[in-house]
Amino acid sequence: MSTIAPKLTAARRAPGRALDSIGQHGLFYFRVFAGAPRALRRHPGEIVKLIAELGTGTGALALVGGSVVIITFITFFAGGVAAAQGFESSSNVGVGSVSPALAAIFTSRLSTPLLAGVALSVTLGAATTSQLGAMRISEEIDAIEVMAIPSLPYLASTRVLAGMIVITPLYVFATLGGFAANYLFLVFYYDVGTGNFSHYFFLYLHPLDIVFSYFQVLAMVTVVMLVHTFFGYTATGGPAGVGEAVGRSVRSSLSAVMIVNLLIAMAIYANFNTFHLAG
Template sequence: MASTFVPPLLAPFVRVYGKVAPLMGQLGHMLVFFVRAIVAVPVALRHYRGEFVRLLSDIAWGNGSLVVGGGTAGVALVLGVTVGALVGIEGYNFLDLLGLGPATGIISSLVNTRELAPIALSLAFATQAGCRFTAQLGSMRISEEIDALDSLAIRPIPYLVTTRLMASVIAVIPLYVVCLAVSYLTTQLVVQVISGGATGSYLHYFTLMLSGQDMLYSLLKAIVFVWIATTIQCYYGFYAGGGPEGVGVAAGHAMRASITVVIIVNMLLTMALWNVDAGARFGG
């Protein structure tokens, strides 16, 4: 096999290109997949409404579903309780040093709403329902079921991917509202147990900083996170290869990519929605 001569001065750049080019190619392929899945929403609603309704029922409320039966609801609630307790413990212990223990309500209304609750829910959904999406599509790929859909004139991406994306986004809305409420309640209970004081001061500071706009932005973040994580995990399952072992490898890659992208997008959305301004002012 003939080898291509590379000048010594260019050799480091060629090696870097050899490592970066495949990664950029995969990112471009994933972006095209992401766009195709979004563009296919009207197609899925027009031709595959039955599959969408079935998936929505299975994911959200069906017997043995991915969320309730599969444990995502339980995981989300546990994470909501955990992050709420952590905010209550750490926030109160720090502010109490300054004599501002009840002001932990400020931390709860900002941190739970803007950061922790959306991330907690997206991770719960990705680790439970998202992994199952990867396994389902991966097993269909290696058993050539996706190729069979093509032969039957059924478009695989709208039928398998877009329907899952839409069902996930709709199913996650009520689940997120419950998770956020649980985190609020847990923080309040923890502060009350630690301080043993009345709830009036805590609720005063809590309502001082909490706004409906923040809650809507928080819900938007949760929806975006679930949409991105579900798309990534469907992508790795849709293009899985290498037999049953390849499905497991694809699930691992999907989890790693989903968590990384969600954290990066969280930073970008926080800067875009709130910038560096807390959105409230103290006066007096």
């Protein structure tokens, strides 16, 4: 009985704790967006610095080209998988020549936006949590408040805005990486003719699919930066607490990326179909 009682008590308190956590997240996100105008007016230099830092990385990450190279490589290999699966599946039913159409649809609608969001979570997001967490436990955030500088707009709002700005060039390279893999695998490995690839690929690659996928990634990077800034800004417990905050933030943001991607894809493609088999 003595071991069951604490578990029952914890189970009764779990809904209340979950509700408190949701409220804390919601209030933090509201304050971050409310501080965005101040961040743009007062801290444009910090935003520019963060854009460069998020795009190229720091330390060992910068040596390999930063987040641009990492995200491009991930989407490149995802595009290769899409090309291979599309060719093998279509060849099984005797229509291997239309495999570029499958690669175009899968790469633009699914693999590139989803994997770009995942890559952002484990690169930009984790770095953001560790930076803010280190500042919190070393009392740098308290020092900023003592200097009469609102820390939330200066540290959190600037990072969210920088993430929303830097995603544009990152996503351009990610999309090009996926499409380049489609071309290289299908034309040079599976011997699909260049003219055949160009015809079917661009016939079924609707420009609106690329626009929609960009908005998907923009929404995902906003959610990723909000989640990671929250966990970093509220980190406690010393270095071990920062490590725990990074782990929790990555798990939370990965789940959020999947949910956001699903909801936006359903909202976009449920009633707006850009795929027409007849061309």
